[in-house]
Amino acid sequence: MERGSLDVKLKHARNQVDVEIRRRQKAEADCEILERQIQLIRDLLTKVRPEPSTPQGKGGVRLHEFVSKTVIKPESCVPCGKRIKFGKISLKCRDCRVVSHPECRDRCPLPCIPNLGGTPVKIGEGVLADYVSDASPMIPPLVVHCVNEIEQRGLHEAGLYRLSGADRTIKDLKEKFLRSKTVPVLSKVDDVHAITGLLKDFLRNLKEPLLTFRLNRAFMDAAEVSDDDNSKAQMYQTISNLPQPNRDTLAFLVLHLKKVAESLETKMDISNLARVFGPTIVGHAVSNPDPMTILQDTKRQPLVGLTHVCSSPSAA
Ligand SMILES: [Zn+2]
Ligand SMILES: [Zn+2]
Incomplete structure (x- = not known):
């Protein structure tokens, strides 16, 4: 026993x-x-994958390739907005055509996004990929320039992104961005709400929402998983399935919107921003949704875009 x-x-x-x-x-x-x-998440948020052929800053951000020349036709300096006079030296980036005084060069917006020299698509007819070059990070120049300008002087504005600028100004700026070879000088635009308006207008009028038609349901489903960790995991999995231009642009926007939310003066917390951006970046699963789908999606969209993604750790 x-x-x-x-x-x-x-x-x-x-x-x-x-x-x-x-x-x-x-x-x-x-x-x-x-x-x-x-x-x-780190990979997604650090915007740039190393690319040996392009100059890289400390944070792996693509830098400008400046060429100096003597000014014949006066141009405006992008960082300070002032004229560079005839006969003076100006710096121009070979890749994105940003122009600057030699003393203003360190304040030029980064990353450098090569300019496509006028996009060959009609306004309102392109998808995101039509507005990017094939160099990383694949973010439309319009998005980079707007975000940089907004971060320079908009983070103290109450109602940033909720308020809107004049339609006329927004339309003019958009034409200039998408049609001409030079970058419009946003520091000369008095109303910062026109610049946020431009960014929203650009995203809203893409032929396909930033999160794509194909992955729309996957994002919606991920947002509705009740367990928070699983929901996040599913969200990141879905983000990693996005095409690179969409993923890079989303990561860039999310970092920006976090800054907007963290600045208390804007009075725009994550849920406010989610309400503004949800319909724009999440959109619907098809290009012509019926009214019932619009109604149902509208309830779910704000949840998807931001509340989850924004609670992710910042870029390393
Ligand atoms: Zn450049
Ligand atoms: Zn300057």
């Missing part, structure tokens, strides 16, 4: 060890998944 009870005890102990081993293995696996997710 003694031998028998010893066996039982031994078996019990072995079981406990097995359970403990399995528990640890699971914890390790969970940990690994978490690390992979964090890595994925």
Whole structure:
């Protein structure tokens, strides 16, 4: 009998060890998944993948390639908005054509996004990929310039992105951006709400929303998973399935909107911003949704775009 009870005890102990081993293995696996997710988010948010042929700043951000020349036809300096006079030296970036005084060069907006020299698509007819060059990060120049200008002087404005600028100004700026070879000087636009308006207008009038038709349902579903961690994991998985221009632009926008939300003076917290941007960047799963779908989607859109993505860690 003694031998028998010893066996039982031994078996019990072995079981406990097995359970403990399995528990640890699971914890390790969970940990690994978490690390992979964090890595994925970092990759998504650090905007630029290393590319040996382009100059890189410390944070891996693509820099301008300035060429200096003597001014013959006066041009405006992008950072300060002032004229560069005849006969003076000006710097011009070979890739994005941003123009600057030599002393203003460090204030030129980054990253450098090569200019396409007028986009060959009619306004309102392009998808995001039509507005980017094939160099990383694939973000439309209009988005980069607007965001940089808004961060320079808009973060103290109450109602940023909720208020709107004059339609006429927005339309003119958009024409200039998408039609001409030079970058309009946004520091000369008095009303910062016209610049936020321009950015919203550009995103809203893309032929396909930023999160794409194809992945619309996947994003909606991810947002509705009740467990927060699973919801986030599913969200990042879906983000990683986006085409690169959409993913780069989304990451760039999310970092920007976090800054807007963190500046208390804007009085625009994440949920306010989500209401403004939800319909614009999430959109619908098809280009011509019926009224019922619009109604249903409108309730779900704000949830999707921002509340989850914005609670992710900042770029490393
Ligand atoms: Zn440049
Ligand atoms: Zn200047």
